[in-house]
Amino acid sequence: xxxxxxxxxxxxxxxxxxxxxxxxxxxxxxxxxxxxxxxxxxxxxxxxxxxxxxxxxxxxxxxxxxxxxxxxxxxxxxxxxxxxxxxxxxxxxxxxxxxxxxxxxxxxxxxxxxxxxxxxxxxxxxxxxxxxxxxxxxxxxxxxxxxxxxxxxxxxxxxxxxxxxxxxxxxxxxxxxxxxxxxxxxxxxxxxxxxxxxxxxxxxxxxxxxxxxxxxxxxxxxxxxxxxxxxxxxxxxxxxxxxxxxxxxxxxxxxxxxxxxxxxx
Numbered sequence: 321x322x323x324x325x326x327x328x329x330x331x332x333x334x335x336x337x338x339x340x341x342x343x344x345x346x347x348x349x350x351x352x353x354x355x356x357x358x359x360x361x362x363x364x365x366x367x368x369x370x371x372x373x374x375x376x377x378x379x380x381x382x383x384x385x386x387x388x389x390x391x392x393x394x395x396x397x398x399x400x401x402x403x404x405x406x407x408x409x410x411x412x413x414x415x416x417x418x419x420x421x422x423x424x425x426x427x428x429x430x431x432x433x434x435x436x437x438x439x440x441x442x443x444x445x446x447x448x449x450x451x452x453x454x455x456x457x458x459x460x461x462x463x464x465x466x467x468x469x470x471x472x473x474x475x476x477x478x479x480x481x482x483x484x485x486x487x488x489x490x491x492x493x494x495x496x497x498x499x500x501x502x503x504x505x506x507x508x509x510x511x512x513x514x515x516x517x518x519x520x521x522x523x524x525x526x527x528x529x530x531x532x533x534x535x536x537x538x539x540x541x542x543x544x545x546x547x548x549x550x551x552x553x554x555x556x557x558x559x560x561x562x563x564x565x566x567x568x569x570x571x572x573x574x575x576x577x578x579x580x581x582x583x584x585x
Contacts, residue, residue: 348422358409365402368395368441387451394444401437526571
C-alpha cells in the first residue's frame with residue numbers, strides 16, 4: 321500500500337459512504353421510505369391505468385401507429401409493475417418484515433424491476449405526446465433536459481455555497497468572533513418533527529425529587545438526558561440529575577433549576 325496515500329476521513333470510524341448508508345437504512349427501519357414507495361407506486365399505477373384506458377379512444381390508430389403501440393406497452397408495463405410493488409410494500413410491511421424489504425431492495429433484480437416501474441410511464445407519456453404533435457414532443461424533451469440541468473446545477477451551487485459558508489464560519493472562529501459565529505448558527509435550517517412523528521415519539525417519565533418522592537408525571541417528545549431542564553404544570557423548572565430505569569417506569573431524579581448568572585456580564 322502506498323504510504324503517501326491519504327486515508328478517507330471518518331466520523332466515529334465510519335466513512336461518509338457508510339454514514340450515508342446508515343442514514344438511508346434508517347428510513348427502512350422506521351418505515352418512512354417504505355410508506356413513500358407505496359405512495360409513489362399507487363400514484364404511478366393510477367396514472368398508468370387512466371392513460372391505458374384513454375388510449376382505446378384512439379380507435380384503429382391504437383393498433384397501427386407505432387408511437388401509440390409503444391405508449392400502450394409502456395403504460396401496461398407500468399400499471400402491472402407499480403401495482404405489484406404497491407401490494408408488495410403493503411402486505412410485507414410488518415415490523416418483522418422490514419429487514420426483508422431492505423434486503424430485497426439491495427438485489428439487482430429489485431433494482432431492474434423498480435427501474436421499469438419508474439421509467440415505463442415516462443416513456444409512455446413521451447410516446448403519446450410524439451404521436452399527437454412532433455413539436456410538442458420536442459418542446460417537452462427540451463423542458464425535461466432543462467429540468468435535469470436545473471437540478472444538477474442547483475446541487476452544485478448549493479455545494480459551493482455550503483463550502484463558502486463553512487469557510488466563513490471557520491474564519492469567524494479563528495478571528496475570535498464567537499458572537500457572530502453563534503448568531504450565524506441561529507439561522508441554520510432546522511427541520512421540525514411532523515405531527516405524526518410527535519405522536520409516535522412520546523416518552524413517559526415519573527418526576528421525583530432527590531429523596532425519590534414522586535412529584536408528577538410528564539410526557540416528552542424526546543428522550544431525557546442528565547442536565548435537561550423539565551417544566552411541568554404548577555411547578556418551578558427542574559433540572560435532571562439522574563435517570564433510573566426499571567421494568568415499570570423511568571424515573572427522572574430532579575432538583576429545582578437555578579440559572580447560573582455568574583458567567584453573565
